Amino acid sequence: MDFSLFESVLEESQIISGDGLKVRYHHIWHMDQPLKALCLLLPETTEEVSNIMKICYENDLPVVVHGGLTNLVGSTETDGHEVVISTERLNNIEEIDTSSRTMTVQAGVILENIHEAAASADLLFPLNFGARGSAQIGGIISTNAGGLRVLKYGMTRQLILGLEAVMADGSIISSMKKIIKDNSAYDVKQLFIGSEGTLGIVTKAILKLEEAPNSRNAAYIGFNDYHKVVTFLKYMDSNLAGKLSGFELIWRNSYVQMTSVSDAVRPPLPYEYNYYVLIEALGSHPQNDQIEFQVLLENAIEKEQVLDAVMAQSPSDVEWFFRIREDVNNLVDFMKHDQHFDISLPIPLIGQYIADRYKSLSQIEGVEQVFAFGHVADGNIHFMVGKTNLSPELKKQIDHCIYDGLKEMGGSVSAEHGIGTHKKDYLKLCRSIEEITLMKSIKSIMDPKSLLNPGKIF
Structure with a gap:
C-alpha cells in the first residue's frame, strides 16, 4: 500500500503499518492475536478523520473504526484488507457546562474518565457498565450501549444531545447543540447512534448530565419464584417514586460462580435461592433514603414477597455488591x-x-x-x-x-x-x-x- 497517501494529512507517528501492527489487536479479549490491517491510523482531530476518509473514498479503501475494543459482536474485526482508524487520540473533554448540565467530549474519551469529570462538577453521567474502564464514548454511541441504569436513565440514545460525525466521503455532519428539545424536521444524529460505524464515524458528542445523587443504596434479595421477582420490581419502583436506578437479576448457578472464585468475592446471601436480585436506588437525602429503602425491604419480607435480603451498610458494601455483578x-x-x-x-x-x-x-x-x-x-x-x-x-x-x-x-x-458480524x-x-x-x-x-x-x- 502507498502510505504516502496518508502522510500528506498525518504525521509519521500517526501511521502504523507492518511489524508495528503486531502489538495491536481487534478486541481486548484477543490481545494475543495481532491486528490484520493495511495500516492503522491515529487521528487527533475531526479534520484529520475527514481527510483520511476523503483519501479512502477516492481510493476505494474500506475502513473499520477502533475505539475501546470491548464490542462483543465482531464489529471491530478485520481481515487485513481494511484501513483501521483508532479514536484513542481523540481523547479530550472539551467542556463541562454546569448550567446546561452538559459535557462536550471527543470520541476517544473513556467512560470512566467521563464519570470522574462529571463527579468533579457535582454532576452525573448515568451510563454505567462493567467495561467502563476501557470503553470509549464513540463506540458506546455507535452501539447505543445500555448497562446497569437503563431503567431510570435510558440507553445511550437518551443521553446524547449533540453529535458530530464524519461521512464516508469525508464530509462532516455536525449538530453540536446543548438543547433537549429540537423538533426541526429529521433528527439526523439519531442515524449514527446504534449504527455500529456503518453510516459514519462519530468524532464528538455533547452528553446530557444529571445532578449528582447524594445517596446510593443497594441490596441483594433472594427469590425462588420468578413471578415474585416481577411483583417485587413493581413494588419497589412504585414506592421509591423514581429513585430506583438498577434492578439486576442473577440466576443461581451464575451467582454461585460469581461469588465463589476467591475469598475476595464472597456471597452477600447464601446459595439457596433460584434467583438473586441486585437493586440500586439513587436519591438526595442520605438518612431518609436509607430508612425508606430499609423499611421497604423489611415490609417485603414480612409480606413474604421475598425470601431473604441483605442491604449494603456502606459505600464499600455497594461497590462489593456491584463488583459481583460486573466482573463477568x-x-x-x-x-x-x-x-x-x-x-x-x-x-x-x-x-x-x-x-x-x-x-x-x-x-x-x-x-x-x-x-x-x-x-x-x-x-x-x-x-x-x-x-x-x-x-x-x-x-x-x-x-x-x-x-x-x-x-x-x-x-x-x-x-x-x-449486530456486527456474529448476529447478522x-x-x-x-x-x-x-x-x-x-x-x-x-x-x-x-x-x-x-x-x-x-x-x-x-
Whole structure:
C-alpha cells in the first residue's frame, strides 16, 4: 500500500503499518492475536478523520473504526484488507457546562474518565457498565450501549444531545447543540447512534448530565419464584417514586460462580435461592433514603414477597455488591471457549424462556456451562455459554437454541451489543423485511461504496 497517501494529512507517528501492527489487536479479549490491517491510523482531530476518509473514498479503501475494543459482536474485526482508524487520540473533554448540565467530549474519551469529570462538577453521567474502564464514548454511541441504569436513565440514545460525525466521503455532519428539545424536521444524529460505524464515524458528542445523587443504596434479595421477582420490581419502583436506578437479576448457578472464585468475592446471601436480585436506588437525602429503602425491604419480607435480603451498610458494601455483578471474567475464566448473548424479551416471559434455554442447552453435546444474568427491569438478559470447541456447527446449534422463539414473543437477538458480524444471520428474527430493506437503502445513500465497517449488520 502507498502510505504516502496518508502522510500528506498525518504525521509519521500517526501511521502504523507492518511489524508495528503486531502489538495491536481487534478486541481486548484477543490481545494475543495481532491486528490484520493495511495500516492503522491515529487521528487527533475531526479534520484529520475527514481527510483520511476523503483519501479512502477516492481510493476505494474500506475502513473499520477502533475505539475501546470491548464490542462483543465482531464489529471491530478485520481481515487485513481494511484501513483501521483508532479514536484513542481523540481523547479530550472539551467542556463541562454546569448550567446546561452538559459535557462536550471527543470520541476517544473513556467512560470512566467521563464519570470522574462529571463527579468533579457535582454532576452525573448515568451510563454505567462493567467495561467502563476501557470503553470509549464513540463506540458506546455507535452501539447505543445500555448497562446497569437503563431503567431510570435510558440507553445511550437518551443521553446524547449533540453529535458530530464524519461521512464516508469525508464530509462532516455536525449538530453540536446543548438543547433537549429540537423538533426541526429529521433528527439526523439519531442515524449514527446504534449504527455500529456503518453510516459514519462519530468524532464528538455533547452528553446530557444529571445532578449528582447524594445517596446510593443497594441490596441483594433472594427469590425462588420468578413471578415474585416481577411483583417485587413493581413494588419497589412504585414506592421509591423514581429513585430506583438498577434492578439486576442473577440466576443461581451464575451467582454461585460469581461469588465463589476467591475469598475476595464472597456471597452477600447464601446459595439457596433460584434467583438473586441486585437493586440500586439513587436519591438526595442520605438518612431518609436509607430508612425508606430499609423499611421497604423489611415490609417485603414480612409480606413474604421475598425470601431473604441483605442491604449494603456502606459505600464499600455497594461497590462489593456491584463488583459481583460486573466482573463477568469470573465466569469467562472457567470456560474453555465462550459464546455471548444479550437478548431482549417481554419481562413476564423471561423466567420460563430462560428455564427452557437452560434445559435445551444442557442437551447439546459440547456445551459445558450456561450462565444467565441481566437487566431484567428493561427485559435484557445476558447468556454466557461455555463450550468445548469452536466448530461452526456447535456455534450454530447454540445460536438457534438461544434465539428460537424470540420472534414469536416480540423479542430481539440484541438488546444492547448490536449486530456486527456474529448476529447478522438472525437480524430477520427481530426486524421485518421492510425494515431491513429501508436500512440497506439508508446505508447505500450514506455510504454508496460500502466502505464503512463493511460486512457488518447486513
